[in-house]
Amino acid sequence: MRFLEIIGSWINRHFSNEEAIYLVVFMVAGFTLLFVFGATLAPVLTGLVLAFLLQGIVKRLTGWGMPEKPAVYLTFVFFLGVLTTILLFVVPLIWQQLSALRAALPNIITRLQDMVRELPEIAPGFVTAEQVDQWLNLAAGEVGSFSGSLLNAALTQVPSVVGVLIFLILVPISVFFFLKDKKPLMAWFHSLLPGERPLLDRVGNEMNLQLANYVRGKAIEILIVGSVTFVVFEFLGLNYAALLGLTVGLSVLIPFVGAAVVTIPVALVAIFQFGWTWDMAWILIAYAVIQALDGNFLVPLLFSEAVDLHPITIIVAVLAFGGLWGIWGVFFAIPLATLVKAIYNAWPSGDPGEAPLSVTASAPEDLVRPAPEPP
Numbered sequence: 312m313r314f315l316e317i318i319g320s321w322i323n324r325h326f327s328n329e330e331a332i333y334l335v336v337f338m339v340a341g342f343t344l345l346f347v348f349g350a351t352l353a354p355v356l357t358g359l360v361l362a363f364l365l366q367g368i369v370k371r372l373t374g375w376g377m378p379e380k381p382a383v384y385l386t387f388v389f390f391l392g393v394l395t396t397i398l399l400f401v402v403p404l405i406w407q408q409l410s411a412l413r414a415a416l417p418n419i420i421t422r423l424q425d426m427v428r429e430l431p432e433i434a435p436g437f438v439t440a441e442q443v444d445q446w447l448n449l450a451a452g453e454v455g456s457f458s459g460s461l462l463n464a465a466l467t468q469v470p471s472v473v474g475v476l477i478f479l480i481l482v483p484i485s486v487f488f489f490l491k492d493k494k495p496l497m498a499w500f501h502s503l504l505p506g507e508r509p510l511l512d513r514v515g516n517e518m519n520l521q522l523a524n525y526v527r528g529k530a531i532e533i534l535i536v537g538s539v540t541f542v543v544f545e546f547l548g549l550n551y552a553a554l555l556g557l558t559v560g561l562s563v564l565i566p567f568v569g570a571a572v573v574t575i576p577v578a579l580v581a582i583f584q585f586g587w588t589w590d591m592a593w594i595l596i597a598y599a600v601i602q603a604l605d606g607n608f609l610v611p612l613l614f615s616e617a618v619d620l621h622p623i624t625i626i627v628a629v630l631a632f633g634g635l636w637g638i639w640g641v642f643f644a645i646p647l648a649t650l651v652k653a654i655y656n657a658w659p660s661g662d663p664g665e666a667p668l669s670v671t672a673s674a675p676e677d678l679v680r681p682a683p684e685p686p
């Protein structure tokens with residue numbers, strides 16, 4: 312009974328606020344919806360994310376004096392132009408280099424085997440020829456198994472071409488209506504919430520700031536890092552520059568780990584193409600400079616509102632949300648972790664001496680409502 316009293320006391324202390332129950336219900340409903348119907352709703356969710364990114368352009372145009380409706384139409388035309396450019400130029404180039412890499416893969420594997428067989432001569436006291444043969448036999452089996460799985464996956468994905476076409480149709484439509492009908496949609500959403508909602512407003516304002524800063528900043532970072540990497544690798548004559556540029560650009564989605572993992576294919580392609588020469592060294596030096604500029608200059612410039620999360624927390628969030636929702640989970644891992652932290656910080660503790668949330672010193676000024684005047 313004592314244990315039940317402790318549990319009941321904790322529930323009354325932390326869930327006596329009506330807003331806390333609303334927040335829990337919305338979080339559970341949102342996570343359940345994403346977990347169960349995430350794949351089905353992917354075009355709409357993608358359109359929502361893109362509309363959120365494009366909303367910054369709409370605000371900039373309206374800030375320059377353009378009416379909102381023409382600003383929305385102009386932003387949507389810009390989006391269609393970028394999408395068309397990607398489909399006509401970027402995707403075919405990536406596909407061409409991916410096909411070239413696939414054709415060159417047997418030669419790359421043969422050269423890698425030759426390099427491994429040279430290890431007993433390079434380090435005679437540490438590696439033997441028998442160990443090298445065992446490694447190569449094991450690697451050959453793993454490569455064969457992986458190739459078979461990759462072929463089966465490719466064959467099973469052939470019918471999804473229709474799904475890709477539907478995706479390409481629904482995403483622009485979703486983007487257009489999210490931009491055009493933002494105010495009615497937000498009014499409908501607010502109608503589901505209680506009239507007095509200082510807790511929800513505080514969490515919502517913080518998350519809006521974090522999402523606006525993170526999502527737009529991360530999209531710009533991917534574009535800049537990927538483009539610069541492609542230009543530098545193309546200038547240095549590295550094969551598969553577009554494919555590697557795309558990989559390096561997407562690697563910024565996974566903090567700390569992404570840059571380290573992408574170093575492996577960059578180094579392997581440079582070694583296979585140039586060998587142990589200065590050309591290979593210049594490739595690795597250029598890649599290191601790009602990563603240094605990204606971490607020490609670009610990231611502080613783009614992310615003006617710092618995400619105050621411990622690196623271990625970021626890694627755990629990336630692994631957890633990435634395991635749940637794939638690439639979207641990785642992309643939104645830091646904002647979702649920030650959401651959890653914002654809720655934890657704003658959650659009413661229920662202490663008797665605590666002031667109401669709407670008048671606490673830590674609440675934003677626009678959330679503090681003045682006390683009503685006496686009659």
